[in-house]
Amino acid sequence: MPSLPAASHPIDGSSASRGQLLAERTLPPEHLLCLEVGEKLVATCRFDLDADLNFTDGWIVLTDRRLVADTPASFDGDSRSLQTAPSPKQTHSWLLAASTRVDVHMRAAVGRIELASGDGIVASWLFTPARAKEVLALEDAFDERIRGERIHNALATRVAKATNARDQSQAIESAALTDGSKNSNDDETLDAISSPESTSGASWRSLVRILTFAKPHAGMAILGGLLSLVSTAVTLVPPYLTMPLVDKVLIPRQSGEAVPFSMIWWYLAGLTGAALAAWLLSWAQAWTLAWVSERVAADLRVRTYSHMQSLSIDFFSGKRTGDLMSRVGSDTDRINTFLSVNLIDFSSNVLLVLLTAGVLIWINPLLALVTLAPFPLVVWLVYSVRSRLRRGFIRANVAWSDMTSTLADTIPGIRVVKAFAQESREIDRFRTANDRVLEANDRVNIVWSFFGPLISLFSEAGLLVVWGAGAWLVFSGTVTVGALTAFLAYIARFYGRIESMIRMVPATQRAAASAHRIFELLDCKPTVAESPRPINPGRVQGRIELSGVHFRYGSREVLHGIDLVIEPGEMIGLVGTSGSGKTTLANLICRFYDPSSGTITVDGKDVRDLSISGYRKNLGCVLQEPFLFFGTVTENIAYGQPQASREQIVAAARAAGAHEFILAMPAAYDSRVGERGGSLSGGERQRLSIARALLVDPSILVLDEATSSVDAETEVVIQAAVDRLVTGRTTIAIAHRLSTLRRANRLVVLDAGTIIETGTHDQLLAAEGAYFRLYHAQTRAALEAATGA
């Protein structure tokens, strides 16, 4: 390998490319000094590991003539150092020849850049993923220089195309998912707006029902109630003490009587004691009730979630995920807030208002009567504003849930949004929903901003009335100054409490609505119900018999009288055009739904009499939309069999053709796949879900388009594995590619919900019926594709 002479000159200052590149990245000066006159900088990158994997900071500089770099991790010693000054770093330089190559190998956490010439590698550098981008850019720049731009561009577009095709198919899949679940909620929303009265009636009942959840914590709840009673009563003591303080101490003193100052100490001590007691009691009360309500909310959450898990598939296909999540999450939280904060406030306010009224009447009935005179007016006002508030509030609630649903829709569908470049439309959609929230809240606020000060006006007016009437009564001698002072103190509290009670109206409504939503869910019954006396089937033989099976989604019948007997160990291929009911039939066999009429028996027993989980333990399902959970590859494969050994997991992955791509993942079997397996391709997800189904060693295997996202070559590999696994199991396989079903003992051709043909591949071809046409349409398409390419 030829190397450059050590003598070098400062780079020509007028070089255009140099100025341009320097603007992008600042180079360490020692490298710049090495460049010759007229030598052009092509690319630079940094590497960050040395031969011993210690962090370092080094440069690789590619010019149009040579590669200059700091100490490599390994090199063949014939390159000459350019470094003149003593430094820990050594700079090396290689002249580029036609045969020179730069290769980059990426492995888990460490990448390697290799410089190779005709007779092998001459040097290599190590880097972490932090430098990957610039290293690959340098490799690209090198390839471009060597190979010329045209070849490079062609390659880049080819890669881009392949990536796009993959994303597109995923995008369409998720588009179908989002669209399907969308409509139902709109109906729900409309219902909520059109019948606010009936909702509220039910809501109050729901709110009372929530209290039944406090039963297990009754002791603490009662303690909390008592504490709040006592603490409310204690807050009434201080104004009561001011009465004798004024009448027996201050006024006599002012009018010249000799009152001992020690009396004042007594009253002050009493006032302090009352304040301290009120503080302690309300602290204990708040803590106790918060403790209870936190547990009520936690129970509610678990109850709601476990109930949701028990519901059948059809419940979920009609709901928006965002809506269900908010029921388990924020609705229970609102109830928690209501119970721990609002309910306490409300009950203590009611108590206080009643007690205050009592005390006032006891002190002086006449003055009390005058004081409380505006109260009925306030009650009427509250009543009239309540219905306005409730309507406004329901609207605000609906607007809010609309807004969150927009989020819940578009975030999982982000690929579709981006694929169709609809970001700005989604932003607009969100903005519109957000504006509706704003508008609804504005309406509530208009009512509030008017109503709140009105209440203040009333309390001011009440004070005025008390001052006026009180002064008159003091003049006429029926009331003492002390009593009047006490009255004024009480009345301020009285109206304060009334005001905060009114503020609670919307909070109560909000909690009631939440409770209603939770009970709506809790009252749903699973449509695929466990039989009252379920039979545990143990391990089934796998003889499946369908007789006269009809099935409806809502009012639309999609299966019209299916009769089919599948013998143990037989492999049935379900064939038919898209929408002919293949998936539906598979779902019935998995018992995700029950037939509208007709029966399905397994080993002669009606599946409805079998224990649901006992029966499903016999099933291995690979569904059309492979779903993976957020977790490691191992956890996902072992989902149905958490106690499986690692050897079993690896064996299942091998059988499903997933082993090698798993090994290529950053942490192999311990790698995390994102939410819904987002970080994997459709085919990879399918292979993982095949592995998951194989691991449970099912006696009935249901494969619904299990290999549809896998390329033909991989499918052959998986097919071989599946073929081996199919033996000895009853298998229902649905496949788009008819060639996949070659091994099936019998093919069942469905058309628009009825079986139109059954037989082996050869029989059906000989019959020249629907299968014959399907088969030939596919082979012709395949042939055309082959000749066209």
Add this chain to the structure above:
Amino acid sequence: MKSSDTIPPARTPTEWQLEQLRHGHLDLIDRHGQRHSNVDVVRAFPISVPAGPIAIVAADGTELAWIDSLALLDAPLQSLLLKELAVREFLPVIKRIETVSDSEPTEWLVSTDRGLRRFTVAHTDDILRLPDSSAVITDSFGVRYLIPSVDVLDARSRRLFETSL
């Protein structure tokens, strides 16, 4: 380019040979005598069972060999594989945390057993605390850093670590 040492596996009934070449290349010669150059050594369960099975994979991802446990192999082959794995499983150990910025994404400056390093952590989810009080931090480029035990860090580092969670 000449091979520096050829190690015939002895104790396991392996039908292949590994050959270590210069520049960190590892070649595998299978039982048909075919040479697969620049193979990769992969732990199947690097986090849950680090001592568990190991696969040798060709450059194109094809599995060439499967070793149930390193312990079954001869010492020289074992050390060769371990050396290869060390490169693959580059995992700097954090000795001290110098600074952590306040807002997400957090900027970290740490002293590791491989020198000083500055990196960015995108989200607190990337800081994984394990039950044995160790922690693994993954930076925005996917480089992982190990804290073998949070409890034995100095007080300042520990405080910085805790507040970053």
